Amino acid sequence: MTTTSLTFDVKTDDYLIWQGQVVMSRSEHPYFCQLFECLAKDLRPTRVLEIGFGLGISADLIQHYLHPAEHHIVEVDTGIYADLVQFASAQTGVVPYLGDWRSTSLPAPFDLVFYDPFDYSSEPDDVVSEASLLRRLVGNEGALCHPHFGDGLPRSLPGFQTAILERFLVPEIEMADGTHCGHAAAVLCFSEK
Template sequence: MDKLKIENFNLKFDIKNKDLLVWNNEIIMSRTEEDYFKKMFIILEKLNLCANSILEIGFGLGISSNLIQKHLLPTKHHIVEIEANIFKDLLVFSQDKSGVVATLGDWRLTDLPEKEYDFIFHDAYDYGAISEYAKFSYDDHYLIFSKILKDDGVICHPHFGDGPVRDVPGFKTTIVERLKVSPITMWDQSICEDAAIVLRRKC
């Protein structure tokens, strides 16, 4: 696999519209997540987090990107998307948004500036072997995060279900709130009605 294919790729989706992304018989993202994300970002706004410089990993249907713009009001909103067709949607989104920087590629292989971001939102779909995902463990991701996150910055990611949230070395994990949400259709067609808002800070 050459470097170009590792850094980004162009997929033939089973379904791709404004409400649903399906590839390889798996749901990458659906509009059913919107209620959860709306609740999440309303609560995050009330926390008055510093969010001048934001990195968002994965654009999907643009749900979180729109909510970040509405509730967190970043000066710089850097969005990295690995899939070329979704990236085209990101470019359309970015046209009338000041401060949005769009990058096509695998965020793990992108040259991101050190100690740049106040807030990182990570909601990337695992495309499996074609993205060489196995080369990067969960902890590897946080080694990268620790380099690009400001010392007082925070990381946020979706947590579906009512189960425990795993700890990560070098970070303090906080469950801000557990939520009951409108039914979310998960990647495997199962339904989820419990979710949480999770923040991680360097320790």
């Protein structure tokens, strides 16, 4: 997959639903506000990479809380990429890319990678290759952040050390499968030296 042009069941400012699954919904907004406010206490990243534009909620909050000089955003779907281009045209320093993050040429390393894609494929995850590509994007000094839903342990990515900065009680978030979740966390991952 290099790009896709998906037909969404619903594509509005508040919802992206594909084949019955919630790809993204505005119910994540309160959590993302807490998340980026929390990251801004510790991080002042100059160069940010965001993987997956979705509804542009995190993109907006990254601009608001982190003020990066460069904000690179990669999106695989052509329709969502059109929204990203519009977002980029209204900001300074936002660089849009159309493609699969795994095969797009991106100017790594970044100080912060916000990793929030959605898996449209039915293939099993290849976590070793995923983590290895992510390690290249953050280099030795950068940090990786991914959304963490629930009150359990964060996902373990080979070659990364993971820190939970804060856990939050959040207004109910709609998950991909239609269930709801009221807990979330701010998680940062660093390449193991």
